[in-house]
Amino acid sequence: MKIAVLPGDGIGPEIVDEAVKVLKVLDLPFQLDEAKVGGAAFDAHGHPLPEHTLKLAMDSDAVLFGSVGDWKYDKLERHLRPEQAILGLRKNMGLFANFRPAICYPQLTHASSLKPELVAGLDILIIRELTGDIYFGQPRGRREAPDGEFKGAPEAFDTMRYSRPEIERIAHVAFQAARKRNKRVTSVDKANVLETFQFWKDVVTEVHAQYPDIELDHMYVDNAAMQLVKAPKKFDVLFTGNMFGDILSDAAAMLTGSIGMLPSASLNAKGQGLYEPSHGSAPDIAGKGVANPLATILSAAMMLRFSLNQEEAASRIERAVQAVLEQGLRTPDIFSEGTRKVGTVEMGEAVVAALKAQ
Ligand code: NAD
Numbered sequence: 001m002k003i004a005v006l007p008g009d010g011i012g013p014e015i016v017d018e019a020v021k022v023l024k025v026l027d028l029p030f031q032l033d034e035a036k037v038g039g040a041a042f043d044a045h046g047h048p049l050p051e052h053t054l055k056l057a058m059d060s061d062a063v064l065f066g067s068v069g070d071w072k073y074d075k076l077e078r079h080l081r082p083e084q085a086i087l088g089l090r091k092n093m094g095l096f097a098n099f100r101p102a103i104c105y106p107q108l109t110h111a112s113s114l115k116p117e118l119v120a121g122l123d124i125l126i127i128r129e130l131t132g133d134i135y136f137g138q139p140r141g142r143r144e145a146p147d148g149e150f151k152g153a154p155e156a157f158d159t160m161r162y163s164r165p166e167i168e169r170i171a172h173v174a175f176q177a178a179r180k181r182n183k184r185v186t187s188v189d190k191a192n193v194l195e196t197f198q199f200w201k202d203v204v205t206e207v208h209a210q211y212p213d214i215e216l217d218h219m220y221v222d223n224a225a226m227q228l229v230k231a232p233k234k235f236d237v238l239f240t241g242n243m244f245g246d247i248l249s250d251a252a253a254m255l256t257g258s259i260g261m262l263p264s265a266s267l268n269a270k271g272q273g274l275y276e277p278s279h280g281s282a283p284d285i286a287g288k289g290v291a292n293p294l295a296t297i298l299s300a301a302m303m304l305r306f307s308l309n310q311e312e313a314a315s316r317i318e319r320a321v322q323a324v325l326e327q328g329l330r331t332p333d334i335f336s337e338g339t340r341k342v343g344t345v346e347m348g349e350a351v352v353a354a355l356k357a358q
């Protein structure tokens with residue numbers, strides 16, 4: 001089982017270290033190969049996604065990714081910025097299906113910024129299309145406004161687009177995932193304004209005809225944002241495009257207590273996957289030893305389940321995380337009265353200890 005380990009920037013190396021410790025206790029035949037990515041790779045090799053890093057990822061069964069980005073790179077030309085590394089990995093590996101499960105563990109009901117009764121028992125699966133939409137549409141750039149009131153003025157533009165096969169394949173993923181859950185899919189769009197998302201809605205409706213056992217409803221993205229904080233438990237599978245999924249998954253993260261709890265899996269058609277926390281490099285807390293490593297550890301569990309066919313090991317990790325929460329250990333982001341505040345390393349080592357104790 002070849003795993004490419006790409007820690008990246010900011011808190012990336014701190015949280016990936018803990019996930020690697022957890023993997024190592026499992027005593028499975030892993031080959032872990034590490035490479036630089038993001039700002040760290042730019043500093044060392046002049047590019048955020050060097051050829052050898054991309055090749056290592058492409059040749060592996062799975063990628064364990066930390067996070068990339070730092071304000072100090074914001075002035076670089078776009079193609080050299082750290083974020084291009086994760087976008088390049090997603091595109092080059094064809095990782096079109098992004099799973100972001102937002103689960104509120106019973107121990108963290110009081111860590112959420114919402115009232116406990118709204119989040120108790122929450123279990124939503126966000127499925128985000130990851131290689132299309134305005135993220136990758138061409139053309140994009142800067143120019144003089146070609147027409148309108150501000151004709152001739154400098155302007156910037158991006159292209160929002162989705163092709164039929166791109167929508168079809170992710171719709172199948174969403175319906176099939178719903179089959180293993182409560183059989184309800186909410187497709188989130190902006191069909192009332194955007195042609196791209198009217199097309200999305202039409203194609204999703206067509207694909208749905210093949211899944212008569214699944215309940216489908218459609219919701220505009222603005223309403224979805226509201227419903228997520230009003231009555232989040234009404235969702236089962238929340239299914240949407242790349243940009244809306246980016247935004248809604250951060251909002252959903254807070255229902256679980258912290259963005260430091262939200263793992264993710266990004267899969268391609270070959271079953272290869274990249275596993276990363278849904279959060280970023282958190283430059284504001286990097287180097288302080290306080291980042292929550294659980295989203296990354298839970299992403300490693302998803303990696304075992306989805307790419308490495310190790311269901312038992314995956315659920316062992318998930319049980320160990322629950323055990324540690326049960327012991328009352330909390331990084332500052334999920335701390336509440338009556339629990340014990342710990343740092344990144346202590347949290348990771350507690351998961352390791354809980355695994356050994358099973
Ligand atoms: P962020 O997710 O890094 O941080 C947002 C807030 O959440 C911060 O206050 C941070 O301290 C907190 N936070 C995030 N992860 C945490 C954790 N594990 N434990 C405790 N607190 C945590 O988002 P941002 O500040 O908007 O972006 C910072 C950088 O990260 C930017 O360069 C951005 O582009 C990049 N980014 C990268 C990825 C990725 O690598 N996939 C994802 C999102 C953002």
Ligand code: IPM
Nearest residue numbers: 069083086087246278279280
């Ligand atoms: C995420 C991040 C990325 C995204 C950035 C860093 C490119 O926010 O993984 O959610 O927008 O997809």
Ligand code: MN
Nearest residue numbers: 246247250278
């Ligand atoms: Mn994001």
